[in-house]
Every structure is written in C-alpha cells, then in structure tokens.
Amino acid sequence: MTLIILCKSVQKYFYHQFVTGKMSVIIILLFASISVAAIFLAAFLWGVKTGQFEDDYSPSSRILFDDKPASTTKPL
Amino acid sequence: MSSKAITRQQVQCFHCGEDCNSSKIHLEEKIFCCEGCKMVYQVINQNGLCDYYNLNDRPGVSQRIAARKDKFAFLDDEVIQAKLVSFHDDKQTHITFYLPQMHCSSCLYLLENLHRLDEGIISSRVNFTRKEANIIFLNKPTSLRKVAELLNAIGYEPYISLNDLTETRPVINKSMIYQLGVAGFCFGNIMLMSFPEYLGVDASEAGLREIFRWMNFALAIPVFLYSALPFYLSSWKSLQHKFLNIDAPIALAIIVTFIRSAYEVLSGTGGGYFDSMTGIVFFMLAGRILQDKTYRQLSFERDYTSYFPIAVSVLKENKEIPTLLPEIKAGDTLLIHHEELIPADGILTRGKAFIDYSFVTGESVPVLKEVGEIVYAGGKQTEGNIEILVVKEVAQSYLTKLWNRDDPMAGGFRKQEQAKSVSFVHLLSRYFTYIIFTIAAATAVYWGVNDTHKLWPAVTAIFIIACPCALLLSNTFTNGNILSILGRNHLYLRNAQVIEDIANADHIVFDKTGTLTSTQEQDIMYEGGPLSRQQKQRIAALARCSNHPLSKALVKYLGAPDAMQVTAFKETTGEGIEGFAEDDWIKIGSEEYVTGRKSKEESTAVYISIEDKVQGRFRFSNHYRESIPELVRKLENDYQLSVISGDNAAEKNNLQRIFGDKITLLFNQKPEDKLDYIRFLQREGKKVMMIGDGLNDAGALKQSNIGIAVAEQTNNFTPASDAIIEAKQLSALSKFIRLCRANKNIVMASFVLSIVYNIIGLYFAVQGDLHPLIAAILMPSSSLSIVLLTYGNSSLLARSMKL
Incomplete structure (x- = not known):
C-alpha cells in the first residue's frame, strides 16, 4: 500500500513539475544516489555471505604467490 | 655453507x-x-x-616423531568416511581438515598446491584463521586415507577427533551483520533525505518534501521489520521468563517511534523520527556485534570428544580393526600405539604403560603402570605399544564423566545450583523503565486534563526520547573494547558477561600443578658426590639420546653438550638408560635401576652411576612460574586465596612461603573434592574464580562462578571454561581484574551523561512539542559522545595499565 501511495505522489509530482515546466533534477539525483548506495549494500551483503570477512590472512598472502594455485578457480 | x-x-x-x-x-x-x-x-x-x-625461513614442522604407518587406516572405513566428508558422489569428495600445524604463509602456499603432490586432488583451499583446508579430490586415483597420509607426510597432520563424529560444525550466525548492513544503508539515506525537512523547503516545493517523507518511510520499513529483530526477540524471550531486560524498553521505543512517525507521514502532519529510530538501531547493532565478537579459533565448550581420537584399534583374533570410539564396549581389547591416547578406563594386559597424564593433572612426568593395573582414560601412552582390556565404555570412564556436563544421565556435573548471573545493566534499565512509565503516566494525566490534543504527541515523545539506548550503547561498546583489549593480552573471554563475573569475584582458587607450576620446566637439584664439568657433559650426552621428559629436562639443566660419542646406548622403558659416553660407562635411571635397592621415595628423582659407582641423584620438583609470588602479593589484599592440589603435601612449605599464612591449602584433592570445595565456598556466599588447567579441574571450573583455564598455548586443548588465559600472561591477572572492575564505572559514568541528554529531551517531550530536529540532534550526538567516552575511557585505562 505504501508503495502505491508513494508511486502516486511521485506521479503527481512529476505531472505537476511537467505542467509548470520546472522539472526538477533533484528527483533523478535522488534515485540515482539511492541506487548507487543500494549497489554498495548488495556488495556488502554478498561479501559477508561469501565469507570474505572471515579469513583476513590467506587472501593477502595468496596474492603474493607467483604461480596461482589452481584452487583459486572454482571447482565444478 | x-x-x-x-x-x-x-x-x-x-x-x-x-x-x-x-x-x-x-x-x-x-x-x-x-x-x-x-x-x-x-x-x-x-x-x-x-x-x-x-x-619464510625454515617454515617446516619437525618430523622427528614419525607417525605410525597405518595411523589413518580408519579412514578407509566407509562409516567413518561418511561422517567426516561434507560432500561425496561417485566422482569426487569434499572434505575439510583441521590442520593445527598451519602457521605461516609458506604453509598456505604448500597446502594450496597439494594438487601438485597428488594428481587426484582437484583443489585445496585454506582458511587460515580457522586452520582448515577444504580439499576436493577424485575418488579414483586417490582416497581419503591417502590425502590424510599425504598431509601427514608433509608435516600437517590432520586432527580428527571424536568431536567431528557427533557434532555438525557450528554455523557462524551472520544475520546480525546483514541487519547492520541494512540498518546502515537505510539510516544513511534517511539522514540525507531529512535535511529538507529540517532546513525548510520552499512552500512552492511542498510536493518535494512529501516525496522525501515517503522515501524516509519506505526506507525505515526494513529497519523496523528486519534490522530491529534481535531486540524484539530478546525482549520477548525475557518477558516470557517474567524478567524485564534492557531490550524490552528499547523494543517499545522502536515500535512507538515507528508508529508515530508513520502516522505523521500518512496524515501529512510531519516528517516523523525515522532518522532517530534507524540511527539507534544501527548504533545498537554495531555495539552488539562488537561485544559478540568471538574467537573462532578457540572453543570454550569443549568436552572430551574434541580431545579423543575418532577411532582406535581393537584387537580381535590377532587382527587390528579400526573401530569408532562410541562402539567400544567393555570387554574389548584395545591396542594403544606409541603416543596415542587411552580412550577408556581399562586394565593393562600387555606391555609396559608409561602414561603421560599432563592433560589430566598438569603433571608432566609420565607414570609407570604394570600389567594388571588400571589405567584411566585421558592419559597418553609414551613408550611403545600396550594393550588394555576395556572395563568401562568411553562415556562412562572416570574422567570423561567429569566432562559430560550436559548429560546428567552419565553422571556429569552441572551448574545446577547457580542461576545464570544477570548483568547489572538489566537491573538498572528496569528502574529506568519504571521511572519513564511514571513520567509518561503523569504527563498523560496532565494533558488529559488540560489539552487532550497534546496527549498522544507528548506521551509518544517521552518513549521516543527516553529509551535506555544510551545505556545499552555504553555497555556494549565498553564490553566490546575490553574484550578486545583482553584478547590482545591473551586472555580470551567466552562472552561479555564474563567481564562482570570477573569483577564480582571475591575468592580465587588456584590449582597447583600446571597452573602455579609450569608443565614445561622443572626445578632440578643435585644431591651426592661432586661431578666434574666433563662428567656433567657426558651425563647430558647420554641423556640426550632418550626422549623421556626427565632426560630432556636433565639435558636442559646440564646444558647441551658438544657433539660427543655415545655408544652401546640402551634404554629400558620406565627404568633408565645406560651407555658409554666417550669412555665413561654411565647409568641414569630410577633408584632400583641404578642402585639395585627398592625405591621408597615419593618425590621424583633420577640416580646416576658412573663406572658402576653411584654418584648421586637429581631431584626433580615442580617449577613455580616466576610471576606467581608477585601476583599473589597483588591479589592477597583484595581476595581470599586458596590452592587445591591433587598431589600430596610435599610442597606445603614451598607454597606457604609464596602465599603467606592467610591462604587455604588443600592437598590430596580428587576431582570431586575440588568441585565440592567450590560448592562449599559458594554456599558461604562467595563468588568463586577458579583457575585451573587440567581435566581434573573440569568439574570445578564449571561449578565456579568464573572458571579460567590456563593453557601453555591457546591451540592446546582446555576443558570447558568461561575464559582461557595464556600461561605466560598469568602475572597480569591482577591488571585484568582491575580492568574488568573499571568496566562498571565506565558504563555508569556514561549512563549519567546519557541521563543528562534524556532530561533535556524530556523537557521538550513532556510539553508535547518535540521537534524532529531536536530529536535528530540529540540522538546522534548523545550516541556518538557516549561511544567515544566509553571507548576512549577504557582504552586510556588499558594504556595506563600498560596492557
């Protein structure tokens, strides 16, 4: 329900702005910034989920090994 | 070279x-x-x-003690395999091995290149913090046993214990971190979008303001429904137990704030307090996570299963059959190999048992047992193979029973007489809650009489502004910081509540062997005719050839000799060694072995004869850790101290010299006696801190209000306890206690500060005009200043104590 009301008011606002010819760029920026933040949130959640914060020693040493061990490629 | x-x-x-x-x-x-x-x-x-x-320079693990050839034979057993592997199909198998020897980047490199050592291994991936390697291999060219043997051959023996059989590995609960992430995201965006509300929007752009409000509302929903879940659950649980904990008023505040804010947005009367609400949820979650930081490499819940092997060899018709430990029954004959653990009480039927009970009692000198004698589970056979006839099943054995704490059927001890201690924070918050309700009721009555329009705004504002979140914040952040300071100093606590328990203790009980004394060092005294430097060196050279702990101690004491020829060396297990060191015929060993007389003495001594002439003896006694006298001096004024020991009273004078007269000394204490003594003290109203190390202290450690296990290395196995301390840090114990005591003062100080904030907030709230801007300033500033205050204070204090 909240979403519907939200959408309606956004619609109303755009319509109003359009009619009065004062199309504000703020709205676009708003959505852009939230989307970017949401991407970072998703990246964070993914990182936690795949255990990237669990072992802070091996990745930093692993990168120093000359020939990459085959194990870094995901198995079947 | x-x-x-x-x-x-x-x-x-x-x-x-x-x-x-x-x-x-x-x-x-x-x-x-x-x-x-x-x-x-x-x-x-x-x-x-x-x-x-x-x-890395010399990264390897010493291979001096070679493992037995068919040590991993039990891994061919399909039942055992099925319990250990995490995935298995026709083609490949996935397994996670715990490799305690892993210690540096070289280990990492080698272990991740296993596929170059064995073609059947597809990949191996190391988790260094947990010292684990995930290995995937093909079933055809290799097998589980071969992989384990390969690891063993390159010096990383997989540690497979009985624990792997019964328990599924603990899944780390990450949900709170997800909740924190979501709360942080929503909080940040809501803060940003609240600016127009506070700074004032042009009347012509009222529609814009409306959109911002709706966005805030939408962003607050996940925080309200998902991120704040831990608070709802915790308060619900406490209410079910008819106990008002700190989370209850906080959950109430979150709900009230959300409903009122939602009402304001829906009715178009205001912007609500979404920023304040999401903010406190975010900060409080952060505090909780900080406080709950656990030491993944440590386990405080160990029972005997993580110490015992998964399988042993049972002798049936002269064949060794690897058998799962739980399947061993009374009447079976077990073959215990060199350096293996005795898993069940039994009678020695063949061989000479030379059992190292250091894990049980803390005593490092092995005990000799002859055929027909009873051997107890928990000891490690140190010389050669033996056979034992099982009398009691594994779980019923004398010492393992002490450890079965959650299984009263097996006769285990439980902390039954003792209610779980409750943090003072909850008690404090309870008064706080009563006061808030009183104020809210008074305000409601006042506005009910004077102006009913202001009744709801005023009452809800009180709940919003005066939730004890500052108290919770200061508590969690201080606890978290103190936990990490102590962790840096190698005292690892099970959880934050232990800090308070340590602060409240008023009686400290020490175990003697292994706790006050070192298991790795011994005091050696020579009695007898004078020995020349050369003779000493020759004795050392001969002793070097033996792996017996007393020989090793002797070599250390006499100094490592330069390369010296030893010939005709002969070792008689449990008795002594003899041989030519250069051109002296030297015998080192027990009194009977060297002198021929029957030994009557109780203390540990090694006799020496050169050219068949008895020279004298080296007497071994426990070596007290250097730091103990100083520690005792620091503690004796504030605490009652006791020492309980399973040994005889031979050390009484020594202990009295260190501890003074005020101390209670108890000798010849069996594990049950230790437990009973703790119970006795608790009945007297004492809060007991028990410091012990071995399996024989397990019952006492559990019963005491706070049990601290001493470990030479944190990788070693310790009985279940509330805290684990590294032996060399024992001297700093008094500092640790002071830090834990300061914890309460820091929390109280910041609580007073938060009350000041609350009074300011309440001043506006009771009048019924809490502007969102005031809430928005008060909330983060109070939270942040409290976090800084507690964090800074505890860190400063630790620094002043040089921790």
Missing part, C-alpha cells in the same frame, strides 16, 4: 629450524635434523614447490 654458520654453534634444520648440531643428515649442503624433515624437503623439491622455503 659458510664457516660463519658453523662457528655460530647453532646449526638449524633447513626444514623446521630445530637445532641440529650433531646431525649428519645432509642434502645439497642443506642440513636436516632428521630423516623426516629431509624427506619432506625432497618431496617439496621434486615437485617444484621450493617457494615454500623462500617465503
């Missing part, structure tokens, strides 16, 4: 870095301490993995 290295006197093994002066094992100018190390080097060299040695 340069001449410099040789004159440096200490020649180190190229593989493991152990001293190997007299070693004659060479390969391409590289010196090894033993054949085992050389073999590992060859394996690594042949497979082009020599980066192993370039990454």
